[in-house]
Amino acid sequence: VNAESASYLRPSELQSALAALAVAPRLVLAGGTDLYASGTPVPAKLRQRVLDITAIDQLRAIRAEPGEIIVGATATWTQLNRADLPPWFSGLKQAARQIGALQIQNVATIAGNLCNASPAADGIPPLLALSALIELSCVGGSRTVPLDEFVLGARRVACANDELVTAVRIPRRSPRARSVFYKLGARSYLVISIVSLAVTLDFDTQGCICYARIAAGSCAARGQRLLTLEGRLLGLGRAAARALPIVDESVFEVAPIDDIRATAAYRREVLLTLIERALREVCSG
Numbered sequence: 001v002n003a004e005s006a007s008y009l010r011p012s013e014l015q016s017a018l019a020a021l022a023v024a025p026r027l028v029l030a031g032g033t034d035l036y037a038s039g040t041p042v043p044a045k046l047r048q049r050v051l052d053i054t055a056i057d058q059l060r061a062i063r064a065e066p067g068e069i070i071v072g073a074t075a076t077w078t079q080l081n082r083a084d085l086p087p088w089f090s091g092l093k094q095a096a097r098q099i100g101a102l103q104i105q106n107v108a109t110i111a112g113n114l115c116n117a118s119p120a121a122d123g124i125p126p127l128l129a130l131s132a133l134i135e136l137s138c139v140g141g142s143r144t145v146p147l148d149e150f151v152l153g154a155r156r157v158a159c160a161n162d163e164l165v166t167a168v169r170i171p172r173r174s175p176r177a178r179s180v181f182y183k184l185g186a187r188s189y190l191v192i193s194i195v196s197l198a199v200t201l202d203f204d205t206q207g208c209i210c211y212a213r214i215a216a217g218s219c220a221a222r223g224q225r226l227l228t229l230e231g232r233l234l235g236l237g238r239a240a241a242r243a244l245p246i247v248d249e250s251v252f253e254v255a256p257i258d259d260i261r262a263t264a265a266y267r268r269e270v271l272l273t274l275i276e277r278a279l280r281e282v283c284s285g
């Protein structure tokens with residue numbers, strides 16, 4: 001296949017995909033659930049050059065390494081939900097089960113959710129709470145970027161034209177770590193989040209919090225961590241963390257927005273409630 005001229009490429013090897021991107025920019029197609037549905041106009045030049053990455057088996061695998069869990073870019077939400085993963089993946093799995101409905105989860109991919117970078121993307125808060133690293137590859141090699149540096153804003157990511165996201169790398173936590181994800185929408189299922197929240201806490205052998213990540217979604221242009229609250233949790237035991245008064249300052253850091261789905265005041269109220277609920281659940285032992 002002439003990588004320069006073919007309008008639709010569906011290679012089975014990663015190197016062929018990267019070689020095609022090195023020749024000219026292409027519209028990367030994974031599950032297509034954002035691309036086909038978004039209505040965002042795609043420049044004609046890109047529309048004429050599609051790179052479908054769904055036949056590249058090596059991009060689909062989820063595997064455990066000694067220091068990290070590596071989720072391939074085209075792993076679907078169904079695949080992730082069914083994978084045998086440690087308990088601190090439960091927040092990400094809860095998000096996987098709430099992305100669209102089963103038909104969407106069967107084809108929609110983890111990297112598609114991140115690269116589309118919707119402010120309401122449900123994959124972003126749980127992955128921020130797991131300190132996920134994004135692996136980007138081009139013909140010249142690979143680099144990794146923390147997720148909070150990868151997502152630059154609404155629909156803007158740090159991925160060059162000749163790069164593909166090839167994996168999401170999640171550093172291992174101790175077996176004591178736990179996570180949760182909550183999503184509030186206008187109804188309970190098949191809905192865009194008004195507010196979402198993900199919490200991951202890890203505990204040392206004495207039962208004190210040694211790692212705290214709290215991330216909110218749908219409140220601003222991109223998912224955001226609540227750094228002040230994370231700092232206040234470090235060193236606390238489970239009972240103290242459960243009883244921690246969640247003051248507004250932790251939530252103002254996110255500065256929730258007013259939009260068509262909810263007011264800023266409503267979002268603040270919901271965030272406070274979700275944080276309290278999440279801390280109770282993660283610290284319940």
Ligand SMILES: Cc1cc2nc3c(=O)[nH]c(=O)nc-3n(C[C@H](O)[C@H](O)[C@H](O)COP(=O)(O)OP(=O)(O)OC[C@H]3O[C@@H](n4cnc5c(N)ncnc54)[C@H](O)[C@@H]3O)c2cc1C
Binds near residue numbers: 031037053110123163
């Ligand atoms: C009915 C419906 C309901 C939905 N509900 C939800 C929901 O509840 N929560 C939610 O968060 N989302 C929801 N979505 C959005 C969507 O399903 C997810 O964001 C999904 O994970 C996108 O993955 P995809 O593989 O389909 O991406 P695609 O549509 O294939 O791609 C999305 C974007 O990412 C780029 N891209 C994809 N893969 C790569 C890669 N490896 N490297 C570089 N760029 C890449 C594409 O070029 C495109 O710009 C819904 C969509 C629909 C249609």
